[in-house]
Amino acid sequence: MSDSTAIASGAPAEAHHEHPPYQRHHFESVEQQFDATNFAMWLFLLTEVMFFGGLFTAYLIMRNWYYQAFVVGSHQLSIFWGTANTAVLICSSFTMAMSVWSAEVRRRKSLLVYLCLTLVFGLTFLGIKGIEWHEKWEKHHVPGMHYSVQSFVNPQSDPEVYKEYQDKPLAPDMAQKTEEYFFLYFAMTGMHALHMVIGVGILIFMIFRARAGAYTTGHVTFVENFGLYWHFVDIIWIYLFALLYLISRH
Amino acid sequence: MSEQNIQHEEGHHIVSPATYLIILLALLVGTTLTVLASYFDLGEWRIAPGLTLFWNPVVALAIATGKMLLVVLFFMHVKYSTKLTKLTVFSGLFMFLVLVGMTLADYFTRAWGRW
Numbered sequence: 001m002s003d004s005t006a007i008a009s010g011a012p013a014e015a016h017h018e019h020p021p022y023q024r025h026h027f028e029s030v031e032q033q034f035d036a037t038n039f040a041m042w043l044f045l046l047t048e049v050m051f052f053g054g055l056f057t058a059y060l061i062m063r064n065w066y067y068q069a070f071v072v073g074s075h076q077l078s079i080f081w082g083t084a085n086t087a088v089l090i091c092s093s094f095t096m097a098m099s100v101w102s103a104e105v106r107r108r109k110s111l112l113v114y115l116c117l118t119l120v121f122g123l124t125f126l127g128i129k130g131i132e133w134h135e136k137w138e139k140h141h142v143p144g145m146h147y148s149v150q151s152f153v154n155p156q157s158d159p160e161v162y163k164e165y166q167d168k169p170l171a172p173d174m175a176q177k178t179e180e181y182f183f184l185y186f187a188m189t190g191m192h193a194l195h196m197v198i199g200v201g202i203l204i205f206m207i208f209r210a211r212a213g214a215y216t217t218g219h220v221t222f223v224e225n226f227g228l229y230w231h232f233v234d235i236i237w238i239y240l241f242a243l244l245y246l247i248s249r250h
Numbered sequence: 251m252s253e254q255n256i257q258h259e260e261g262h263h264i265v266s267p268a269t270y271l272i273i274l275l276a277l278l279v280g281t282t283l284t285v286l287a288s289y290f291d292l293g294e295w296r297i298a299p300g301l302t303l304f305w306n307p308v309v310a311l312a313i314a315t316g317k318m319l320l321v322v323l324f325f326m327h328v329k330y331s332t333k334l335t336k337l338t339v340f341s342g343l344f345m346f347l348v349l350v351g352m353t354l355a356d357y358f359t360r361a362w363g364r365w
Contacts (some may be wrong), residue, residue, distance in 0.1 A: 034262065035332055042335055046342035050349070057350050062358045081283065094274040097265070097325045104264045113287050224327075231325045235318050242314040245305035246288040 022219040034221055041225040045232050054238050055191065059184045059243060066177035068170060073181030074248040075165045076099045076141060077130065082245040086237065092121030093234040100227045103210075103220040111210050111223075116158050116231070119203045122196055129193055136182065143183040149175040193202055195233045202226055263330035273324045277317055284313040 020030060027033035063070040102111035139158075140148035140167040151158040152175035155167045170178075208227065209215065215223045292305035323329040328339055 010287050018364070031262065035334070039338065042338050042342075046346075049342060050347050053346050053350055058351050060350075060354055064358055079288070083281065083285050087278060089275065090277045090281065093277075093321065093325055094270055097270045097273075098267060100266055101264065101270065104262075192288075221273065228326055235321055238314050238317050238321075239311075242284065242307075243312040246284060246287060246310045249288045250291040250304075250306050 020218065022217070034224075037221050037225060038228075041227075041228050045228060048232060052188075052191070055184070055188050055237065056243065059188065062180050062184060063248075066174065066180060069174050069177035070181045071248040072155070072165075072167045072170060073178040073185070074244060075161055075167060075219060076136070076139070076151065077185075077245050078135075079249075081128055081132050082241055083098070085125055086241050088121050088128065089234050089237050092125065093231050094117050096227050096230045099102050100220065100223050102221040103215040106216040106218065108210065108213055108216045111216060112207065114201060115207050115210055119200060119207065122200045122203065126193060126196055126200070129189065131190075133186075136186075141178075141182050142181045143186065147179050147182075149178060152178050186242055188244065190239060192233065192236050195236070199226075199230055199233060202229075216242060263327070264325060265324065265330065269324060273320050276320055280313050280317045280320075284310055287313070 017247045023030050024032055027036065086210070099111055099118060100112040102108075102114055136142055137145075139151065140146050141151075149172070151161065151169075152167075152170045153172055154166075155162045155169055169175075198230070203226075206223065287309050289308065292309060293303065295303040297303055322339065328336060
């Protein structure tokens, strides 16, 4: 008790030096505050890397074990929609980077435009993902829900895919393993989409705050760190696209 | 105070829109290349009996890693950030590669010599 009084009255001038309103008292400078939150965000993203890393590893092991099933499973994915979605997500990363720039140079209107564009690209991505998932649903390729191996034991019954790949029929036990492929497909793209949904929610929150001028006062930490999250989600998709769509075409 | 301001300006590097635009174009070119590459059978390398390296996945993952590095260095500003951040990011990725690499090395070699 007596100690705290001594400190409080000891150095009032130093304890309350000039600083912008957004600088928390326990930081020496705005710069230190920025670096500390930035560092923390990176630590969080590294835990996310490990989390998705587990899914990627499971996918690679299963693909190695049930190679033929994973190859024909991936032939069910549409290269067109996958490529379109990659382009959409890369563009959203660009508009997000431009949002950070707008906040840094304190342009409120430009920040709003770029945040809204990022939101539109994010929603477009989810829409396209929905189209793809719906197709899996219609073809009974959702694991555990009336899953059908029809397209794999009798590839000619699926003329659109057969036309492009001419896959040979799989033995019933290997055909059953395509369910593992689609399980991992839904787990990985689903977990990625969940991150997108969370990102979209935060984006909407940020658009309202940015309208009130919250991020154009020199305090860019929130926009910057959300940008890191958004780019991270983009990177996960870059690898999902390569692993799920591309590597098994031959 | 003015000194602090100057320090802050130096400390917080603002990446220009032109740089972002170049990275965007590079990423779109990378995407085009990786999709094109998937349409060709790039062959395989038989390292030893039972051990074959297919080039298609190698090329796809190499392009994906190139794109990842562009995003990390420029969009995520790691190129312009503190040594602490650089060290954290790259030791994190290194640790990730060690964990995945060791796990895969185990699973992929369990059946060796049994056929």
